[in-house]
Amino acid sequence: MIFNPAARGNKARHFRRQLDAIGSQCALKATTAPGDARRLAAEAVGEGFDLVVAAGGDGTVNETLNGLGEAPDGFEKTRLGVLPLGTVNVFARELALPLRIEQAWEVLQRGRETRIDLPRVEFSENGVRRQRYFVQLAGAGWDARAIELVDWSHKKKIGPLAYVIAGLKALRERQPKITVSAGGQSVTGEFVLVGNGRFYGGPVSAFPQADLRDGILDICILPRLNWWTLMRCAPTLLTSRKPPAAIAQFIQADQFNLAGEPRTAFELDGEWVGHLPATFSVEREKLHVIVP
16 A cells, blocks of 8 residues: 555545554555655565555556556556545546545455556657556646646645636636547647546546546547636536536547647646647556455
């Protein structure tokens, strides 16, 4: 089990109070810096562990996932588990995992396994070709820029509201044009969301038709993103928890490219990663995960 001993919040404090009981049933690996979860997950595969648990939020899950991917045959040898301790826990919600620590721990102990699709992104960073995996969602444009602007000291104090404040700041900026190229068609917009699962940012079902096992990714493109767009989206998001079809275009693909203006940012599982262009693809039922 990989966890951040310095994490704050009620869930993290509650988790630390149970460390003795949990530690008697697994190997606890504490992170000390960003990137540690990735390193520890890769080491765990090499040490022969067949279950690696990310105890944290979606960022910890993403780091752990990419650590499994760095190890030789990591996705074949090792299963991914989640103990949701984060602010939003989108992937845990997608898997219908209990958000209470005791109940989630029981799910992990039972060890019921399923396979889900594994999306991959290839991009360049300072002239070097990189590859990253994600499990739930990705975004290019506004949300990635908002993550860049998040005040992390505020996040520790006010939780999800920090993302709202950063999102409002990002909305005041000029939105870059982003082009999605998939299957011979090309669509341009100012905000692009990519879903392996249904949920984005908590209970909002941005991709109601998405399926973790269908071998395709769902793409939502908003042609324009401004205050007026958000005002038009708000009633539908509050009632049906999905963006209105009248102002968004949806396509599906197992491989596609995103290209944008210089310095257009993208994120994976709520974590800022880099800048476009990027190529997205998905491997069907590649990842073994523990579910209720």
